[in-house]
Amino acid sequence: MLEVKNLRCSYGANQVLKDINFRVDKGEVIAIVGSSGSGKTTLLRSISFLHKADGGTIRFFDFEKDITRLKGSEIRRLRMRLGYVFQNFNLFRNMTVRQNVMEGLVTARHMDRAEAEKITDAVLEKVDMLERADYYPDQLSGGQQQRAAIARSIAFRPDVLLLDEPTSSLDPELTREVLNILTQLAADGITMVVVTHEMGFARNVANRVIFMEGGVVVEDAPAAEFFNHPKQEATKRFLRTVTDDCG
Amino acid sequence: MSERLWEILASSLPNLLLYCVKVTIPLTACIYALSLVLAFLLALVQVLNIRVLSGAARIYVWIFRGTPLIVQMYIIFFGLPSVGITLNAFPSAVIAFSLNYAAYMSETIRASIQAVPVGQTEAGYMIGLNYFQIMTRIVLPQAAKIAFPTLFGSLIGLTKDSSLAASITVVEMFKAAQQIAARTFEPLALYCEAALIYLMLNTALTLLQRYLEKRLSWKQPLTE
Ligand SMILES: Nc1ncnc2c1ncn2[C@@H]1O[C@H](COP(=O)(O)OP(=O)(O)OP(=O)(O)O)[C@@H](O)[C@H]1O
Numbered sequence: 040m041l042e043v044k045n046l047r048c049s050y051g052a053n054q055v056l057k058d059i060n061f062r063v064d065k066g067e068v069i070a071i072v073g074s075s076g077s078g079k080t081t082l083l084r085s086i087s088f089l090h091k092a093d094g095g096t097i098r099f100f101d102f103e104k105d106i107t108r109l110k111g112s113e114i115r116r117l118r119m120r121l122g123y124v125f126q127n128f129n130l131f132r133n134m135t136v137r138q139n140v141m142e143g144l145v146t147a148r149h150m151d152r153a154e155a156e157k158i159t160d161a162v163l164e165k166v167d168m169l170e171r172a173d174y175y176p177d178q179l180s181g182g183q184q185q186r187a188a189i190a191r192s193i194a195f196r197p198d199v200l201l202l203d204e205p206t207s208s209l210d211p212e213l214t215r216e217v218l219n220i221l222t223q224l225a226a227d228g229i230t231m232v233v234v235t236h237e238m239g240f241a242r243n244v245a246n247r248v249i250f251m252e253g254g255v256v257v258e259d260a261p262a263a264e265f266f267n268h269p270k271q272e273a274t275k276r277f278l279r280t281v282t283d284d285c286g
Numbered sequence: 287m288s289e290r291l292w293e294i295l296a297s298s299l300p301n302l303l304l305y306c307v308k309v310t311i312p313l314t315a316c317i318y319a320l321s322l323v324l325a326f327l328l329a330l331v332q333v334l335n336i337r338v339l340s341g342a343a344r345i346y347v348w349i350f351r352g353t354p355l356i357v358q359m360y361i362i363f364f365g366l367p368s369v370g371i372t373l374n375a376f377p378s379a380v381i382a383f384s385l386n387y388a389a390y391m392s393e394t395i396r397a398s399i400q401a402v403p404v405g406q407t408e409a410g411y412m413i414g415l416n417y418f419q420i421m422t423r424i425v426l427p428q429a430a431k432i433a434f435p436t437l438f439g440s441l442i443g444l445t446k447d448s449s450l451a452a453s454i455t456v457v458e459m460f461k462a463a464q465q466i467a468a469r470t471f472e473p474l475a476l477y478c479e480a481a482l483i484y485l486m487l488n489t490a491l492t493l494l495q496r497y498l499e500k501r502l503s504w505k506q507p508l509t510e
Pocket residue numbers: 050053055073074075076077078079080081082
């Protein structure tokens with residue numbers, strides 16, 4: 040469904056992604072893991088065009104093009120079908136939770152208001168935020184904000200939901216809240232790419248795990264295989280450090 | 287205090303209030319409205335980085351913030367007639383003040399727009415909004431809230447600064463006080479009276495600011 044080939048990306052002279060290849064199929068949940076600075080965020084940002092890539096091709100269903108040659112209208116059309124959940128939520132501060140969710144439906148997609156309201160209620164129910172629908176972001180806990188942000192990006196039924204460390208700015212209790220929601224979404228068959236440090240989540244919920252280091256994909260394997268029989272030395276080292284951390 | 291002084295104060299008060307309502311307030315309102323519009327345009331061309339205009343806006347701000355307001359007023363009212371442009375005192379004051387205040391206020395507006403976190407814009411793009419929608423629905427409302435206290439401060443400053451228009455013969459409240467003081471030889475009393483009226487005016491504005499700030503806040507009254 041979504042595929043990138045030979046993706047390269049840099050910040051000035053610092054080359055951050057070096058020849059990345061990966062694909063996502065419908066219904067898959069992919070966990071991207073790797074140490075800090077390995078380029079995970081940059082990868083999500085460049086396939087969402089928030090950061091301009093230096094080279095590579097992107098394929099989305101049967102649309103395929105050099106990622107550096109996309110027109111503004113093509114970028115907008117692709118973004119319409121991607122959901123993005125930010126590490127720090129980025130809810131619109133001047134809007135209530137309900138307005139945040141409605142915005143993508145009514146303003147961006149010109150949906151009929153009554154219909155948008157119905158969908159909004161349904162997704163807020165799903166993330167257990169209906170009671171707080173009329174609160175502003177500043178009045179919510181981090182976990183509540185992140186659940187609202189998830190509702191905002193699933194409301195328009197994106198083909199793929201990209202999540203960049205959705206729980207890393209939350210404390211353990213709130214992390215659990217959000218992971219439960221993501222587990223539910225996975226069960227509903229929503230296609231997800233999740234950058235995460237939560238190995239338990241990667242092991243139990245993801246179909247596939249991608250391990251990145253130094254701007255390259257080191258290992259890309261089904262979750263069980265990734266954790267039980269990693270092929271690369273670097274992966275084994277990484278898994279040792281993360282399991283040591285978690286005790 | 288002598289009876290005569292009381293009489294002067296009492297009889298001048300309605301006069302001063304009249305000039306306040308008839309000249310000072312309209313002068314302030316005209317200037318503020320014009321400079322707000324101009325400031326917004328100056329800020330916008332810089333934020334949007336429109337090629338020639340954004341450079342022009344920066345030069346404009348450099349000049350009008352870098353020279354004294356009173357000199358700008360003298361150039362327009364006393365200077366321009368020698369090149370054939372003659373304006374009355376009131377419009378001269380409005381133009382000079384607006385040009386000057388717009389330079390300051392555009393910086394406030396520009397900084398406020400840039401103070402809205404870039405994540406807000408990115409989130410807007412990722413739910414499918416276009417740039418115009420992001421600006422009008424997300425960035426500008428948030429920037430307005432950030433800019434509000436400073437822009438309101440400019441309004442309060444302006445009601446006081448409007449007395450400078452007296453220097454190019456606009457008879458506003460301060461000039462009126464000056465004339466009565468000259469006639470009655472009671473400068474202390476008259477200027478204090480004028481000061482008091484400015485103070486009342488700005489007290490009212492400050493209360494208005496508090497009220498509006500409350501209305502602007504993005505908080506739901508919590509009823510639990
Ligand atoms: N805005 C930026 N300007 C310059 N360099 C950047 C910028 N953002 C990231 N980098 C660099 O790019 C590299 C990859 O960063 P990236 O944020 O993609 O890593 P990450 O894998 O998401 O790390 P983390 O787990 O800490 O979030 C890092 O070496 C970082 O220093």
